[in-house]
Amino acid sequence: MLVSTLHVYIRLVVPAHARESPLPGLLMPPKVKFQDGEKVLCYHGPLIYEAKCMKTQSGKEKDVEKGTKFLIHYNGWKKSWDEWVSEDRVLKYTDTNLQKQKELKQQHRNEVKEKRGKRKLETKGPKREGEGLPRRKRGRFGVVIGALHSRIEMRVNIPEGLKQCLLLDWEFVTKQKQVVKLPSAMPVDRILAKYVERNNENEKKSIIQEATLGIRDYFNVLLGTRLLFESERPQFDELLAKHHDTSTQMSSIYGAEHLLRLFVQLGSSLSYTVVDEDSATMLLSHLHNFLQFMQENISELFKKEYTNVSTST
Template sequence: MANKRQMTFEANENVLCFHGPLLYEAKILKTDWRVLDPPHGDEGPVYLVHYRGWKQTWDEWVPESRALKMNEANLAKQASLKESYPGKKKAVPKTSGATESSDRGKKRAKDTSVDKEEEFTKRPEIKVPIPDSLKAQLVDDWENITKHQQLVPLPRTPNVVQILDMYRDSKKDKKGCSDEIFQEVLSGIKTYFDKCLGNLLLYRFERQQYVDIRKRNTGKEDSEIYGGEHLLRLFVQFPMLIAHTQMDQDSINALRENLVDVLKWMQKNHKELLLSEYENASPAYQSIVKS
C-alpha cells in the first residue's frame, strides 16, 4: 500500500482541479489519506480544495486524480477544455470608428449587465454534487469526442425518456416518490434536456451528427434520441440554469434533493446507462466537420 509520503500535492499549493468536465484554478487547503473505494478498501490521498473566485460553500475534498500541477502544459489543457465545452460564447470583436453615441450606448448596456449580475449573485445558490465516478465519465466523454474524434452512437438505448422511466419505476415502492414534486422534477429534467441539448449540451464535433440525426427523426424529441451521456452533461449545467429562475430557497432545496438522488441512482446503474466505448467518426464525417 502507498503511504502519505507519496502525496503529489501539498497544503497551500495552487493547482488546477477538475469540477465536472472543466479545469479550474484552486488552492489546496488541507491534505489527508482516506479510503477512496470502501467496498474494495483502496486508499489514497485526498485534498480539500478552494476554487479561486468561488464561494467557500463550493470547497470540497477531491481525490488526487482530479488535481493537476499548475504548469504551462496543464494551463493549455484548461484552455482547450474551455474552448471546446458546449455553451461557450464567442467574443464579439470590437469595430473601429465607433461614435461617441455608440460608446454611450455600450456604457448603458454595461451598466445593465452589471445590474443583472448583481441580481444573479443574490439569488439562492444550488449545488448539485456529482459523484466522482460520474465526473470521471464526463472527463472520458470530453476526451472521446474532442481528442479522439469519436461519437456517441445514435439513437441511444436507453434514451433519456427511458432512463427517467427506469428511475421512476425504481422508486415506486418508496415513500414520498409518488408525490407531485417528484413527478414535476422528472418532467422538468426532460423539458430542460429537450430545450438545452441543441444550444448547450453538444460539443462542436457533435453538431453535424445532431443535424443528421434530426433529419432522420423529425417526429421525435431529443430526449427520445440521446441518452445518459448527454443527460449527465445537463446535470453539470443545472446550477447555472436554476440560478436564472425565480425559485425560492425551499423549492430549490426540494429540487436539489431529487437531482442528487437521480445522480446516485445513475452512479449505481452506470454500466446499464452509460457507454464504455464510443464509435469512431467516419473520414467523411470528419471531413464535413473540418470544412
C-alpha cells in the first residue's frame, strides 16, 4: 500500500455498500466465499493490495449490516489499518487478479504522470513571469501567495521521527475519534519563538526570523481549509466564534500536531507560487532546519494530549 505522510491527514476511503442476498428465502446458509486466514487481494481506494482475511461476520450477527463482512489485514501494515469490508472489495489470490492489480497500479502511475505533465504545460508560453495573473501581495522569499502559477516543484522532507508523530496523530483523530486538547500548552507562536531564540547567535538571524514569520502566516491561512479533519471542524468553528472580535491568531491556540500537518501540505501549496530558484532553495533549507529542530524536541512539543470532542476546549 503506497501511502506517504503527505497524504496521512487528507486520505478518505468511501466504503462500498454491502450486497443483499438475491435469494433471502433460502433455508441453507450462504456459502462463505473467503475463509479465515486465507490470503486474498483487497481494494483500498483505487488500488488493490495483498491482504489476509482474518475473520468473517454474516449480516445476521448482532450490530452487523446486511451482507457478509470480512475483517481484512493489509500485509506489511500495522493492525490499526485493519478494517471490515464488504465482499465486493475482496478478491481471490489468483494469477488473473494479480495481473489486474498490476494493471491498476500502472494505470494509476500513468494518471499521476499525466497530471504532472499538464501542470508543466500550464507553466509554458510566451507570457512573462506573472503576466496575466491576479495581483497578489508578494510574501517572504519572493513567494506570491495565491497566484495560480507553478515553476518549481517544492518537496518538504519530513524526518522519520516526525512521521511517527503524524501517524499517531492520525490514529488519535480518525481511529479513536478524539481531537487535540486546546489551547495547547506549547502553541505554534511559542514553538517558533523558541526556534528563533535558539538561533540568536546565527549570522542569518534576521532571515530566520523572516522564515518563522512566513511559517506562521501560512499556518494561520491554511489551518481552516487544509489542516483539519472533518471531526475537528466544530472545535475550530467554536474557537473562531469565541475570538472573532479579537486579534487572537490560531497560531497562539493550536500546537505542534497541527503545525506538523502544515509541512505535509506546504510542498504542494508552494508549488503553486511564483518563486525563483534561489528563493526556493533558501526557503526549503529553512523549512528543513525547522523540522530538524522539531524532531530534536519531540518529547517537549508532542504531549499526546487528546480529548473527546465534547470536552475539547
